[in-house]
Amino acid sequence: MDYARPTTLEEALELMRSRPWTVLAGGTDFYPALGGGPVKADVLDINSLRELKGFSRSDSHIVIGARMSWSELLEAPLPPVFDMLKQAARDVGSVQIQNVGTVAGNLCNASPAADGVPPLLALDAEVTLTSHAGKRHVPLSRFILGNRKTMREADELVTAIRVPMAACEGRSGFVKLGARRYLVISIAMAAARLVLDSGRVRGVAIAVGSCSAVARRLAGLEAVLAGASPDAVPALVAAYGFPELAPIDDVRGTASYRREAAREIVARALAQAAGEVLGGGIAA
Structure with a gap:
């Protein structure tokens, strides 16, 4: 098993291009999934990537960084239509889980019971997938393919979630x-x-x-x-x-x-x- 903790998105994407990695963000689902066994996969820890924190807004979208935690989401000055996502955030495990678990990680885990998915679907959200070759924006309705399955390719990271301003009314x-x-x-x-x-x-x-x-x-x-x-x-x-x-x-x-x-x-x-x-x- 190899472990890498890149400090920039560019470094992370270069590593992703080299070979398959298991991405570690909040880690709230990663370790329980091992069932008490050893870590066998190569782990790419993205918890140092400041570029994936916070949120921003433009004339066309509100963008939530992939590493925004549920607790940070609750404090973010988002429009009232995001109240359903904040209500879901309060129901994600315990406060300790909310402090480290990420919005994007909830999507990538692709559980049928993922709390963040219904609110983001109702917001017409898109998932931003980034690789060394560039970016693509995939509607959340297409991103999750089934239980624990997504459209993310081995060399891609989820870097953001975009909500169109047209859905913010x-x-x-x-x-x-x-x-x-x-x-x-x-x-x-x-x-x-x-x-x-x-x-x-x-x-x-x-x-x-x-x-x-x-x-x-x-x-x-x-x-x-x-x-x-x-x-x-x-x-x-x-x-x-x-x-x-x-x-x-x-x-x-x-x-x-x-x-x-x-x-x-x-x-x-x-x-x-x-x-x-x-x-x-x-x-x-």
């Missing part, structure tokens, strides 16, 4: 269902972004996690809700069949329970985004 909500309130892997979770205008839904984005191998945007429900009045939203959600989801039975819940839970938490996330009771007795 409106407000948002996030609801996570687990066996207890904290320190739990989700049974189901939902994120919703909502833009209301003149008493109608002008824009909506909804994503559900832990109910498929990959978190999914609910494009069909978004189309149903477009142009609806807020009071009609709960009934429209209740009548929707959720065909995008493919839940499974496991130790945390059955497929049928997950499907019904998704219906409820989507309605609650939308209510949070609206900042009011959307009829049907479902409060934000």
Whole structure:
């Protein structure tokens, strides 16, 4: 096993070009995945790369550095529509995990229960992949291919997450269902972004996690809700069949329970985004 700790992004990319490495960022999932066994892979520790910290904004995007921790995200002065991502940040493990775990690492781990994925899907986020040859920007909806599988090539690092300014309008909500309130892997979770205008839904984005191998945007429900009045939203959600989801039975819940839970938490996330009771007795 070899271990390298580059101090610049250029140095890291040169190493990535030389041979395959296992990238170590926050490390919150890296060591538990070993199951108590030895480290056998060559490890590239990117925790010294200051270039991947912080966030920035331009006329077109808000850019979150790949090494931004969940705790740093919670303190960042982001637009209100990022509230769903900050709510997810509070549910990522313990405070100690939030202090070292990174937003990009949560995506690269590619767990179906990754807390950050539904909010970022609802923000139309893109993943910036950088290699010695250059950069490419991949929609998050395409980046995660399945359980623990992503589009990242062996010579690429995730260097940032980009959210288009067009998705930064409106407000948002996030609801996570687990066996207890904290320190739990989700049974189901939902994120919703909502833009209301003149008493109608002008824009909506909804994503559900832990109910498929990959978190999914609910494009069909978004189309149903477009142009609806807020009071009609709960009934429209209740009548929707959720065909995008493919839940499974496991130790945390059955497929049928997950499907019904998704219906409820989507309605609650939308209510949070609206900042009011959307009829049907479902409060934000």
